[in-house]
Amino acid sequence: MNAEEPRRPDPDALLVAANKARRGRLKVFLGMAPGVGKTYEMLRTARRRKADGEDVVIGVVESHGRRETEALLRGLEVLPREPIEYKGRALMEFDLDGALARRPKLLVVDEYAHSNAPGSRHPKRWQDVEELLGAGIDVWTTLNVQHLESLVDVVLRITGVRQRETVPDSALSRADDIELVDITPDELRERLADGKVYVPETARLAADNFFKPENLTALRELALRRMAQTVDDQLIATMREKGVEGPWAAGERIVVLVGGDAMASALVRTGRRLSDMMMDAPWTVAHVERPNQKPPSSAARARLREALKLAEQLGGSTVVLTGDDVVASVMAYARRNNVTQIVIGKSRDSRLRELMGRALATALLRQARGAAVHVVTERGDDDKDAPPAARSAMSAAGWRGHLGALAFVGIAGALAGLLDRLANGADLAMIFLLSVLAAGLAFGLWPAITAAAVAALVYNFFFLSPRLSFVIGHPTDVLTFGVFFVVAMTSGWLIGRIRDQARQTSNRAAAIASLLVSSRRLSGSATRKDTAHALAEQISAAARAKAIVLAPRGDEIEAVAGAPELEDLGAAAMAAARWAWEKGEAAGHGTGTLPQTSWTFWPLQGVRERVGVAGVEADALRPGSDEEKLVLALLDQGAVALERADLALAAVEAETLRRSDRFRAALLNSISHDLRTPLSTVLGSTTTMIDYGEGMPAATRADLLESVREEAERLNRYVGNLLDMTRLEGGALNIREDWIDVRDVLMGAAERVARRLGKRHIERDFPSDLPPVRLDPNLLEQAVVNILENAIAYSPDDTAIELAAYEDRNNVVISIEDEGKGIPTAELERVFEKFRRMEEPTDRTKGAGLGLSISKGFIEAMGGRIAAASPIHGDHGTRVLISLPKPPPRTEVTP
Structure with missing residues (x-):
């Protein structure tokens, strides 16, 4: 972009501004701690807006008994709060629907980080505010800096208090205005001592704990820093939206430009030191990738x-830019991000490049308007920095390419000489151009340029008159030679670049394909062992060497997978693996720790914690090679996959434990409630008969004895149900199958419950003939008895319970219907769960809630199915159906 061209706004910034225009505006009154006056200042400003004629409504304000705050609420419209029932109490919460219906211009909602009562639409108040903003309502709110999510750990170290109510930093970043309400720590402690923050007893405890001077000073610094960061972000957003290019030195921002030379690490450390000198200014390390190189x-x-x-590691951010012009790319980034300080290293440019102004430092100084440029003059030597083996390998690879290019030119010269003898006037230059193209395709850019230069000289020396001389005799040959030289150099440069880029693209595609395959294999592994095996195989394939994966077991780590096979590690290798596990750093061959070992180990760092160690055989990976980058990427994937496998196992164990705890709690509840009532009745009746003895009327004695028998039977049923459920849960159910007539089993079940029918009666509906089924008659009878007892418990007096049986194509079906109030549709799938009852828990007469669950377990254990349907008589009634498979029909063979 030229200086004369108008600056155009950033499209992304315009899109953000357009989205904000459709929302309400959010203003946050930010403070370092409770009691600094955030709510007071917010209400004072709101009263001024109200006096100016603006529609201002108080959604919710917590005065905490402060008289001066309550005084500011007088004369302002306050929305009534919404009662929410929770654990038998009515909690008064902010009425979100009422605020949306009232729709004021400005709504005051105190305590941005507040957690709403269970049952509210949103769990957090900041989410309520988001809905209000989406509806176009302006909102003012308050927030203490310790409630920011990113600062929870920092505040815990400072104050020793973990904040439970937090606000995501992204929510605060979306605020249109932030006003810092600030007082000194001494003033806040005076307010605390005067009872303006808490009641006296609470204030004394708070002054000795959270409100200590050193805590308040640290929290104040956090608030000021957060405020400065927000203002800086808003400045950059405004500059991008208005198309204003920086830098504006309202705050320092540093960018450190690094390359692949030996100065890179020194430049990074210089940037860190410069940031420290500029009061911890934000700093970024940038690298420019150049596709044309x-x-x-x-x-x-x-x-x-x-x-x-x-x-x-030093606390900076990183960015990789792309552009053919390094200076233009860096300056464009600097202007977009308001960079004021640029750090570069003094490159080894030639004197000619410096005189022509093409040296990086010179070009950057010429274009860096408004930004300071720091040139670090220390420099290293790339060749000295590289190990001798690497230098010799690079040198050998380069010489092989150039020798190959010379060989192609030699072959082209021999062919040209042969054609020159056989055919007069042949265009020999094309043969040399072909050699240049072949060198570029085979060896890359620089060998192709070498081939072009040598081909031009050979063509001139042997085939242009006068021959065997570099002198060009005819003027037309000068033009021919010049065109040939230009075409050869250009063709060699282009074909070399295309070849190098194609090779890069191929390598990247292969790496991406390998990562995709690895990701699929790792994601398909369900257990830690399978994941470790898959990771070891993928690492071995990528490195073309032996690989091993070690996982923790107690306080130690052990090898769990290897490829092509699991090998025993020696003492030195295990020491390196333990170092990598304990320190989280690479160890072994090629590192600074235990380099004499024959393996290189890397820690497997998951998202939350370290999950293991992976090792590769020594000398398999060249530092900086594509294979090493692929292996490191696989290690990251494998670490996450191992962590996911651990989390999945932990989730299964937690779910099992949760179900066990639920069963245990329900069992204890059943014992403490459902067994206590019959025991109390038995104990009371027997005690009464013992105390009054023969003097008790016979009718009373008979009534007490009947109560004892009924409660003992009830107690026996409860204990039997608990034992049956224990058998089902423990897998100890013993099924004794036999051929039975279902009608006999149903008649036996009806007789067992006859004494408990009361004023109800059972209607039987059995066909004259039913095919026999093979199952356990005792389990089937107990299942039917449980269902009948459930029907008796939930059906009113003077009603019928229908017990029927019939057959369909593949099953013998048992139907049990009652005329009770029925089961809600939403509960039909859950009615067979353990301890599930449709009545209140205080209704002791309904049982422990195990009967239907036991029936379901018995029926399914015998290969049958059970289901419930309700209502069946208009708006009431329940039907339970049991399907028992019929035996397959016999096939008669005619002799």
Whole structure:
């Protein structure tokens, strides 16, 4: 962009502004701690707005008994709160629907981080505010800095108090205005002592704990820093929206430009020191990738990767830019992000490049308007920085390419000489151009340029008159030679670049394909062992060497998977693996820790914690190579996959424990309530008969004895149900199958419950003939008895319970109907759960809620099915159906 061209706004910034225009505006009154006066200042400002004629409504304000705050509420419209029932109490919460219906211009909603009562639409008040803003209502709210999610751990270390109510930083970042309400720590402690924050007893405890001077000073610094960061972000957003290019030195921002040379790490440390001198100014390490240049060497890529990693470790951010012009790319980034300080290293430019103004430092100084440029003059030597083996390998690879290019030119010269003898006037230059193209395709950019230069000289020396001389005799040959030289150099440069880029693209595609395959394999592994095996195989394939994965077991780590096979590690290798596990750093061959071992180990760092260690055989990976980058990417994937497998196992164990706890709690509840009532009745009746003896009337004695028998039978049924459920849960159910007539079983079940029918009666509906079924008659009878007892418990007096049986195509079906009030549709799927009852828990006469669950377990254990339907008589009644499979029909064979 030229200086004369108008500056255009950033499209992304315009899109953000357009989205904000449709929302209400959010203003946050930010403070360092309770009692600084956030709510007071918010209400004072709201009263001024009200006096100016603006529609201001108080949604919710917590005065905490402060008289001056309550005085500011007088004369302002306050929305009534909404009662929400929770554990038998009515909690008064902010009425979100009432606020949306009232729809004021400005709504005051105190305590942004407040947690709503269970049963509210949103669990957090900041989510209520988001809905209000989406409806176009302006909202004012208050927030203490310790409630920001990103600062929870910091505040815990400062104050020793973990904040339970938090607000995501992204919610605060969306605020249109933030006003800092600030007082000194001494003033706040005076307010606390005067009872203006808490009641006296609470104030004394708070002054000795949370409100200590050092705590308040640290919290005040956090609030001021957060305020400064927000203002800086708003400044950059406004500059992008208005198309204003920086830098504006309202605050310092540093960018450190690094490459793949030996100075990269030194430049990063310089940026960190500069940030410290500028009061912890934000700093970013940037690298520019240039598509028009040949790819950097493996050593350069390794140094660049280490520099970017070091920047993140020192607290900086990193960015990789793309552009053919380094200076233009850096300056465009600097203007977009309001960068005021640029740090670069003094490159090894030639004197000619410096005189022509093409050196990086010179070009950057010429274009860096408004930004300071720091040039670090220390420099290293790439060749010295690389290990001797790597230098010799790079040198050998380069010489092989150039020798191959010379060989192609030699072959082209021999062919040209042969054609020159056989055919007079042949265009020999095309043969040399073909050699240049072949060198570019085979060896890359620089060998192709070498081939172009040598081909031009050979063509001139041997085939242009006068021959065997570099002198060009005819003027037309000068033009021919010039065109040939230009075409050869251009063709060699282009074909070399295309070849290098194609190779890069192919390598990246192969790496992506490998990562995709690995991701699928790792994601398909359900257990830690399977995941470890898959990871070891993928690492071994990528490194073309042996690989091993170690996982923790207690306080130690052990090898759990290997490829192509699991090997025993020696003492030195295990020591390196333990170091990688304990320190979270690479160890072994090629590192600074135990380099004499024959393995290289890396820690497997998951999202939450370290999950293991992976090792590769020594010398398998060249530092900075594509294979090493692929292996490191696989390690990251494998760590997350192992952590996911651990979490899945923990989730299963937690669910099992949760179900066990629920069963245990329900069992204890059943014992403490459902067994206590019959025991109390038995104890009371027997005690009465013992105390009064023969003097008790016979009718009373008979009535007491009947109560004892009924409650003892009831107690026996409860204990039997608990034992049956224990058998089902423990898998100890013993099924004794036999051929039976279902009608006999149903008649036996009806007789067992006859004494408990009361004023109800059972209607039987059995066909004259039913096919026999093979199952356990005792389990079937108990299942039917449980269902009948359930029907008796939930059906009114003077009603019928229908017990029927019939057959369909594949089953013998048992139907049990009652005329009770029925089961809600939403409960039909849950009615067979353990301890599930449709009545209140205080209704002791309905049983422990195990009968239907036991019936379901018995029927399914015998291969049958059970289901409930309700209502069946208009708006009431329940039908339970049991389907028992019939035996397959016999096939008669005619002799």
